[in-house]
Amino acid sequence: MAKYKESGEREHPREIVLGSCAKHGEDAVIDFAIAVLTGDVTAKEAFTTELDRLKWLTGPTAGGWAKLDPVNFYWARVWAARTFLYVWRDDAVDALMTAAGDPAWRVREHVARVTAQRELGQLADALVPDLGHELPRVRATAARALGAAGEAEHAEALQAVADDPDLTVRVAAEKALARLEKRLDRIFD
Numbered sequence: 001m002a003k004y005k006e007s008g009e010r011e012h013p014r015e016i017v018l019g020s021c022a023k024h025g026e027d028a029v030i031d032f033a034i035a036v037l038t039g040d041v042t043a044k045e046a047f048t049t050e051l052d053r054l055k056w057l058t059g060p061t062a063g064g065w066a067k068l069d070p071v072n073f074y075w076a077r078v079w080a081a082r083t084f085l086y087v088w089r090d091d092a093v094d095a096l097m098t099a100a101g102d103p104a105w106r107v108r109e110h111v112a113r114v115t116a117q118r119e120l121g122q123l124a125d126a127l128v129p130d131l132g133h134e135l136p137r138v139r140a141t142a143a144r145a146l147g148a149a150g151e152a153e154h155a156e157a158l159q160a161v162a163d164d165p166d167l168t169v170r171v172a173a174e175k176a177l178a179r180l181e182k183r184l185d186r187i188f189d
Contacts, residue, residue, distance in 0.1 A: 011059060013079075017086040020056035029056050030089045036080035037095040043073035057083050074104035081110035085117055093122055100126035105138050112141040116148040124150040128157050136166035143169065147176025155180055155188040 011019075021029050032053045035041040046054045047062070055062045057079040081099050084092050100111045100123060108130055115123045123145075130142035143161060146154045158180065161173045181187055 010061065013058075013082055014086045016059040017057060017083050021087055024056060026087055027089070029083065030087060030092065032056060033080040033083040034092060034095040036076050037099045039098075041076075043076045044070060046076035047073055054079070074102075074107060077102060077104060077107045078110055081107055081114060084114045085110075088118065093120060096120070096123060097126060105133060105135060108133075109138050109141050112138075112145040116141075116145040119149045121149045121151065124154055128154065131157055131161050136164070136169050139164060139166070139169045140172035143172040143176045147172075147179035150176075150180055152180075152184055152186065152188075159188065 017029065032041070032050075036043070036046055036054075036057075041050055041053075051062060054076055057076075077099060081096065084096065096111050096114060099107050102108055102111075108127075111123065112127050112130065114120065115127060127142045127145050130138050131146075133139050133142070139161060143158060146158055150158070155177065158173050158177050161169055162177065164170050164173065177188060
């Protein structure tokens with residue numbers, strides 16, 4: 001299970017998740033992450049009655065979070081979404097589709113990261129609204145995901161953020177359009 005390294009640094013989330021899979025079984029870890037994303041296990045439950053399983057996704061520090069204001073319990077969904085950067089099962093797509101509309105921007109940002117990494121085209125439409133999000137990092141992450149997993153119909157949305165006020169978003173949109181053009185073997189004007 002996750003431990004603090006001798007230097008006091010926490011283990012990387014990948015190591016925490018993979019260690020939990022080795023100890024509890026990959027299906028058990030994935031099932032729990034899906035349950036948190038879909039609301040079958042509420043964020044409150046994740047930090048109370050399911051705290052031991054939440055530690056599968058976060059490591060031993062999750063216990064301290066339980067004393068936080070409940071408004072911060074959305075972190076359980078962030079960690080659940082992040083899990084799919086490290087382990088995968090095809091039925092996670094439906095849970096990620098649900099999470100793509102999560103009210104917490106950090107959850108949606110992680111859905112976009114997973115979408116990009118795993119090239120989940122079925123989630124592309126759900127990410128388009130995040131191109132207009134107030135936070136540049138969310139817009140940039142959505143753009144990168146659309147470049148990795150989008151289709152021709154997403155080019156116009158990417159072109160619309162190519163002149164975003166934030167440089168990071170403009171660069172992400174430009175690179176996403178280039179990636180989309182290369183993947184689809186066509187040029188978008």
